[in-house]
């Protein structure tokens with residue numbers, strides 16, 4: 306989508322962090338923005354920031370984990386703006402503290418998958434039928450994570466949800482291409498946002514408090530192999546050998562302009578940090594070599 310002037314974008318999780326940066330960067334290119342977030346007050350502030358850039362903007366309180374809430378967001382967006390050209394499914398959460406799989410409860414898993422994966426499906430399901438009927442180019446951005454490209458112990462629920470976002474997005478990119486859609490998967494490395502405090506947004510009935518969780522340092526200490534080092538900054542232990550760049554924290558404001566470029570180029574992927582090429586190569590080679598018949 307080369308020409309962004311007078312387009313309409315819906316960005317979920319747009320009140321703060323990368324979503325806010327994407328919303329403001331699109332507004333700077335002439336796009337009107339629907340700020341969708343579960344955090345109503347901050348969403349209003351971000352919508353005001355967009356209006357200060359001279360574009361139309363409304364804030365819509367949404368829980369992306371609930372299809373009915375996302376359908377209401379779609380209805381409101383089409384009612385107010387008459388069209389939606391760009392959909393950014395960005396809202397996401399993560400568990401804190403990081404925990405080994407035996408400490409991940411059903412509530413933990415459902416919450417993370419509900420927001421990170423179902424949230425993306427709900428966005429596509431609620432918006433795409435009407436977007437398909439619109440003439441001209443359309444674009445969808447779905448937020449995955451570089452944390453799915455290297456091993457981040459203690460992060461299994463998150464990795465499950467975000468890896469699924471990538472697979473889902475790759476399939477719909479092919480399916481929607483004939484209808485003039487582009488699809489981009491956003492792979493953030495470590496970006497200095499409030500994602501580490503997302504437990505604050507967790508619904509009461511999906512909490513699993515009062516459990517003993519193995520301190521992550523214990524889990525990390527048991528790990529073997531020269532590729533792994535301690536890193537308190539992200540999860541305690543990350544495959545640092547070629548994933549080191551992705552744990553260098555960057556400011557969220559840098560991400561919006563990257564996403565704008567990816568939309569303009571219809572790039573299938575958008576990395577916020579240097580790609581962990583060795584880890585990807587090892588992964589691909591292991592898969593290619595894995596068919597053993599004798």
Ligand SMILES: NC(=O)c1ccc[n+]([C@@H]2O[C@H](COP(=O)([O-])OP(=O)(O)OC[C@H]3O[C@@H](n4cnc5c(N)ncnc54)[C@H](O)[C@@H]3O)[C@@H](O)[C@H]2O)c1
Nearest residue numbers: 318321322323343368369396397450493495496498499500
């Ligand atoms: N920050 C990182 O290092 C990092 C790395 C990889 C991927 N990500 C992903 O990037 C995306 C943006 O996160 P961020 O880092 O900017 O964090 P953030 O917490 O600053 O922003 C996330 C936004 O999503 C909103 N949100 C949470 N649950 C919601 C729900 N159920 N419905 C609607 N909105 C909801 C929050 O209120 C918040 O405004 C997320 O999908 C996150 O998982 C972040």
